[in-house]
Amino acid sequence: MTKYVIDGGYGLSGEVTISGAKNAAVAIIPAALLVDGTCRIENVPEIRDVTLMLDLLRNLGADVRLINRNCVEINASKIRTTKADYDMARMIRASYYLIGALLGRFGSAQVSLPGGCNLGDRPIDQHTKAFKLLGANVDVQNGYVFADCVGRLRAAPVYLDVVSVGATINTVLAAVLADGLTVIENAAKEPHIVDLANFLNSMGANISGAGTDVIKVRGVKRLEGGAYTIIPDQIEAGTYMAAACACGGEVLIKNVIPKHLDCITAKLAEMGAEITEYDDALLVKRTAPLSKTNIKTLPYPGFPTDMQPQATVVLSIAEGMSLVTEGVWDNRYRYVEELRRMGAKIQVDGKTAIVEGVERLMGAPVRACDLRAGAALVIAGLAASGTTEVEDISHIERGYEHIVEKLQAIGAHIRRVDVPDGTTFAKAQ
Numbered sequence: 001m002t003k004y005v006i007d008g009g010y011g012l013s014g015e016v017t018i019s020g021a022k023n024a025a026v027a028i029i030p031a032a033l034l035v036d037g038t039c040r041i042e043n044v045p046e047i048r049d050v051t052l053m054l055d056l057l058r059n060l061g062a063d064v065r066l067i068n069r070n071c072v073e074i075n076a077s078k079i080r081t082t083k084a085d086y087d088m089a090r091m092i093r094a095s096y097y098l099i100g101a102l103l104g105r106f107g108s109a110q111v112s113l114p115g116g117c118n119l120g121d122r123p124i125d126q127h128t129k130a131f132k133l134l135g136a137n138v139d140v141q142n143g144y145v146f147a148d149c150v151g152r153l154r155a156a157p158v159y160l161d162v163v164s165v166g167a168t169i170n171t172v173l174a175a176v177l178a179d180g181l182t183v184i185e186n187a188a189k190e191p192h193i194v195d196l197a198n199f200l201n202s203m204g205a206n207i208s209g210a211g212t213d214v215i216k217v218r219g220v221k222r223l224e225g226g227a228y229t230i231i232p233d234q235i236e237a238g239t240y241m242a243a244a245c246a247c248g249g250e251v252l253i254k255n256v257i258p259k260h261l262d263c264i265t266a267k268l269a270e271m272g273a274e275i276t277e278y279d280d281a282l283l284v285k286r287t288a289p290l291s292k293t294n295i296k297t298l299p300y301p302g303f304p305t306d307m308q309p310q311a312t313v314v315l316s317i318a319e320g321m322s323l324v325t326e327g328v329w330d331n332r333y334r335y336v337e338e339l340r341r342m343g344a345k346i347q348v349d350g351k352t353a354i355v356e357g358v359e360r361l362m363g364a365p366v367r368a369c370d371l372r373a374g375a376a377l378v379i380a381g382l383a384a385s386g387t388t389e390v391e392d393i394s395h396i397e398r399g400y401e402h403i404v405e406k407l408q409a410i411g412a413h414i415r416r417v418d419v420p421d422g423t424t425f426a427k428a429q
């Protein structure tokens with residue numbers, strides 16, 4: 001077993017460089033299946049979800065070459081099968097993008113129902129609805145989604161009943177090579193949707209309106225290879241901003257798009273951070289005590305649900321009572337029980353967490369139950385007095401590139417420790 005051991009209570013200072021966006025990378029990599037030629041993708045984060053997605057493509061027969069740690073070339077001209085490996089596909093959420101991409105390019109896809117973080121019910125009814133509207137037959141049997149069509153998909157109006165990042169992306173993927181103009185209404189507006197559209201347009205697609213709630217995709221006959229650089233990760237940046245805020249100090253967050261962070265910047269400023277914006281960096285400084293505030297998570301440009309656990313940790317040591325309302329997922333407070341082990345005073349009532357700030361958290365052994373929950377527990381450990389051990393860190397390493405090294409570089413006392421199975425941590429020391 002491997003865990004993070006954190007000696008908390010130190011301020012953070014220095015610089016951290018943000019990696020490419022996970023949720024853009026896991027959409028753009030399968031989108032390369034639509035391209036006739038070689039795509040070179042730069043600024044790819046070196047994280048487990050990306051490695052898995054690349055392996056899924058290799059398994060289909062795509063030629064996947066790592067040029068360096070953050071650059072990959074993909075050529076999908078020799079795909080052997082449109083059936084994705086069952087066990088690999090069910091390990092990540094984004095494997096569902098293989099359905100839209102394979103269906104759009106080859107007219108058939110067989111992909112197991114996706115996995116990913118347990119955040120409550122995660123249906124894919126809007127994805128399958130869109131594929132059917134575009135003329136596909138879609139069926140779920142024995143854990144697989146089967147989708148196929150005769151010839152090319154046909155464009156259609158697609159109204160999404162819920163604002164869904166995944167369904168918006170999957171509809172775009174399926175529509176790019178379809179016959180005619182697909183109009184997606186009530187589309188999600190996240191930066192990674194714009195990034196996917198920019199990637200596809202740079203390869204010859206005709207997509208307009210990405211970043212608004214109406215996206216128009218005019219089908220083209222083929223996409224050509226090219227090179228593309230993924231945007232910086234909004235949530236990784238927000239996580240380091242929250243860490244600086246929780247611990248105090250001064251951290252320069254480099255390689256960001258400040259506009260994507262407006263919603264996070266606004267809330268951390270309400271909590272007492274001083275944030276200075278540069279062209280592609282943010283300086284986060286916190287010297288005064290933290291103040292309470294209320295947060296409601298919403299689709300972009302609202303406060304991101306993927307920052308809810310990290311922001312709740314900051315509020316758990318802010319003066320006064322804050323309300324956090326989860327507006328996207330049914331069950332994203334599973335980490336609260338772990339935070340209580342560290343002395344946090346938080347009550348959860350349905351989608352609302354009532355956070356009564358305490359003066360200090362105390363170190364404790366805790367478990368990451370999902371990716372952002374894990375990041376939140378790391379922040380809690382950095383801000384707490386004493387030692388925190390975070391277990392189940394594989395969740396964290398699914399989505400944060402070199403988190404230990406990046407935190408160490410800004411003064412955090414965190415290390416990754418291998419503990420032989422069956423040994424208690426104290427013995428392993």
Ligand code: EPZ
Binds near residue numbers: 162
């Ligand atoms: C993406 O998940 C992200 N994952 C999630 O990030 C993120 O929390 C979420 O978007 C919201 O921003 C990836 O990009 C791989 P949704 P996704 O479809 O696409 C409901 C992280 O930590 N819904 O926008 O699966 C759904 O139940 C992860 O990086 C339907 O009802 O989320 C939810 O309430 C965790 N039917 C809401 O829509 C559908 O067919 C939003 O989900 C699809 C979704």
